[in-house]
Amino acid sequence: DGGxxxxxxxLFRKEGQNVTLSCEQNLNHDAMYWYRQDPxxxxxxxxxxxxxxxxxKGDIAEGYSVSxxxxxxxxxxxxxxxxNPTAFYLCASSQNRQENTEAFFGQGTRLTVV
Amino acid sequence: xxxxxxxxxxLIILEGKNCTLxxxxxxxxxxxLRWYKxxxxxxxxxxxxxxxxxxxxxxxRYTATLDADTKQSSLHITASQLSDSASYICxxxxxxxxxxxxxKGNQVVVIP
Numbered sequence: 001d002g003g004x005x006x007x008x009x010x011l012f013r014k015e016g017q018n019v020t021l022s023c024e025q026n027l028n029h030d031a032m033y034w035y036r037q038d039p040x041x042x043x044x045x046x047x048x049x050x051x052x053x054x055x056x057k058g059d060i061a062e063g064y065s066v067s068x069x070x071x072x073x074x075x076x077x078x079x080x081x082x083x084n085p086t087a088f089y090l091c092a093s094s095q096n097r098q099e100n101t102e103a104f105f106g107q108g109t110r111l112t113v114v
Numbered sequence: 115x116x117x118x119x120x121x122x123x124x125l126i127i128l129e130g131k132n133c134t135l136x137x138x139x140x141x142x143x144x145x146x147l148r149w150y151k152x153x154x155x156x157x158x159x160x161x162x163x164x165x166x167x168x169x170x171x172x173x174x175r176y177t178a179t180l181d182a183d184t185k186q187s188s189l190h191i192t193a194s195q196l197s198d199s200a201s202y203i204c205x206x207x208x209x210x211x212x213x214x215x216x217x218k219g220n221q222v223v224v225i226p
Contacts, residue, residue, distance in 0.1 A: 006157075031212050042118070042203070042216040050212065058213075090157055094212065101207065102148065103214060105157035 003027065006091050006106035012114050013078070013085065021076045021109045023091035030096045032074035033103065036060060037088040046089075049074055050096060078111065086113045117141050120204050120217035127194055127224055135220040137187040137204030145207040149178050149189045152201045152219065161189070161202075194224045 004025040013019045023032065031050050035043040045058030049068040063082025068074055074093075078085045088110050092103040118139045127133045139147070146165045150158035162171040162178040164187075170179045175192045191198055201219035208215065 033212075033214075040218065042218040043214075044216075045213060048212065088155075092157075096212065101146070101212075102160050102163055103205075105150075105159070107157045108155065110155070 004091060004093050004104050004106045006089075006109050008109060009107065011109055011111045013111060015113055016080045018077055018079050019111065021078070021089055021091075021111070023074045023076065023106060024072055025074075025093040025104075026072060027093055027104060028071070029093035029104070030071070031094045032068070033092040033094075034058075034064070034066065034074070034076045035090045035092065037090060037108075043090060046076065085111055087111060117215040118204055118206055118217035120202075120220050122220060123218070124221035124223070127222065129194060129196060129224055129226050131194055133191050133194060133222065135189045135191075135202050135204075135222070137189070137217055139185050139187070139204070139206045139215065139217075141206040141208050141215050142185070143209040145209045147178075147180055147187050147207075148205045149176070149187075150203045150205060152203055154200070158203055189220075191222070194222075196224050196226065198222060199224045 007022045033048040034046040044060050047066040049055035065077045090108050091106040094103040121136045148163045149161045152158040161176050164171050164180045166182045177190045180187045203219045204217040206215045
């Protein structure tokens with residue numbers, strides 16, 4: 001089945017550790033995104049990538065890093081520099097056409113700092 | 115200031131009743147507006163998508179409307195079911211870029 005897959009579903013991190021969240025899509029989409037969702041907040045953009053080997057900072061990129069070495073994959077690393085990393089992280093992908101372009105979301109990764 | 119405002123923030127409705135959710139946006143020009151449904155702990159799933167030239171779009175018991183002049187959209191849920199309990203998110207795509215503008219969502223709870 002075509003879709004976008006995030007793993008793991010739950011992730012626990014000790015303070016000071018880096019962790020990497022996986023996002024894979026087989027929809028042949030050019031664009032991929034990472035969002036953070038906190039209770040009572042709308043989704044906030046961390047990083048996005050329009051094509052392979054290119055990515056741009058979103059609104060809250062500090063403390064995060066990404067790579068886009070393959071079209072299908074857009075992993076997100078939460079570094080120790082991110083002061084409040086506990087949140088629900090969502091990955092999405094879409095085509096770059098304007099009209100009727102829809103973003104498809106993964107099922108999310110809940111990260112908890114312990 | 116958030117470019118997409120949704121109201122009410124939350125509401126409780128009886129099973130079988132109808133409800134309407136509101137979305138006001140300032141994004142201009144825009145390419146399209148979508149309503150997503152997000153179950154707790156899951157990723158959002160698209161319900162409807164409308165371009166600026168469309169006024170209404172239905173998906174089963176969900177009907178979305180769009181007034182591009184007043185920059186308002188609504189999502190109407192007919193004959194609500196327990197499975198409609200979720201957050202409904204209004205998302206606007208600006209014209210010319212892929213940075214989506216998200217509302218904070220309408221939290222709907224359907225009770226028997």
